[in-house]
Amino acid sequence: MDSKHVSGEKTLLHDKVQIAAKILVVGHFAVGKTTFIGTLSEIPPLRTEETMTQAAAHIDDLKGTTGKTTTTVAMDFGRLTLNERLVLYLFGTPGQQRFVQVWEDMTRGALGALVLVDPQRLKESFAVMDLVEKYGVPYAIAVNHFDGTLARSEEELREALDLLPETPVVTCDARDEKSSANALVALVRYLQSRTR
Numbered sequence: 001m002d003s004k005h006v007s008g009e010k011t012l013l014h015d016k017v018q019i020a021a022k023i024l025v026v027g028h029f030a031v032g033k034t035t036f037i038g039t040l041s042e043i044p045p046l047r048t049e050e051t052m053t054q055a056a057a058h059i060d061d062l063k064g065t066t067g068k069t070t071t072t073v074a075m076d077f078g079r080l081t082l083n084e085r086l087v088l089y090l091f092g093t094p095g096q097q098r099f100v101q102v103w104e105d106m107t108r109g110a111l112g113a114l115v116l117v118d119p120q121r122l123k124e125s126f127a128v129m130d131l132v133e134k135y136g137v138p139y140a141i142a143v144n145h146f147d148g149t150l151a152r153s154e155e156e157l158r159e160a161l162d163l164l165p166e167t168p169v170v171t172c173d174a175r176d177e178k179s180s181a182n183a184l185v186a187l188v189r190y191l192q193s194r195t196r
């Protein structure tokens, strides 16, 4: 990425300009945000996990989340050096509408967002899509493949989420380093293409 095209913070490191870019990893409840950042972060990720209680079961739908006992209450944070010139700071941001205040803060200075989507719970992504649109954050979609998820064509997904033709759609497994990195690279390429 050409430094003059990026508005991230720049530092001189070993005579090279290194760009630090803030990237949001967003998505609905239990879509895999914490897992994704944990898979990719080269530093121990900062997490804000709290145990879920039955009292909250009516707020966050636990269907299809077998074995999940904790949830992120504020944010996740991790760092990934993509290459010698570009470091990504990853901020995991909850997608439920009640976190709109968190979005207000998190979107400040963010270059882009990777929106994690579970194709079996597409409707749950609508609130997140509203938030990325509302805050004008450029984004790519990463379809997180849970075991046994039905294949859904890219066209179906684009239509359901009302995506622009240029919005990248990639698939990933948030537990897998290579596929998660590929999803981020797709987002970074898209962000680069928009600044040309």
Ligand SMILES: Nc1nc2c(ncn2[C@@H]2O[C@H](COP(=O)(O)OP(=O)(O)OP(=O)(O)O)[C@@H](O)[C@H]2O)c(=O)[nH]1
Binding pocket: 027, 028, 029, 030, 031, 032, 033, 034, 035, 036, 065, 066, 067, 068, 070, 071, 072, 073, 094, 144, 145, 146, 147, 172, 173, 174, 175
């Ligand atoms: N099979 C499968 N399971 C996954 C994948 N990604 C995450 N999981 C599991 O799904 C559950 C939810 O993942 P989290 O990373 O906690 O999701 P989250 O989006 O951070 O959840 P909240 O912060 O509560 O909204 C965990 O039990 C993960 O192990 C995936 O790609 N495939």
Ligand SMILES: [Mg+2]
Binding pocket: 033, 034, 035, 071, 072, 076
């Ligand atoms: Mg989480």
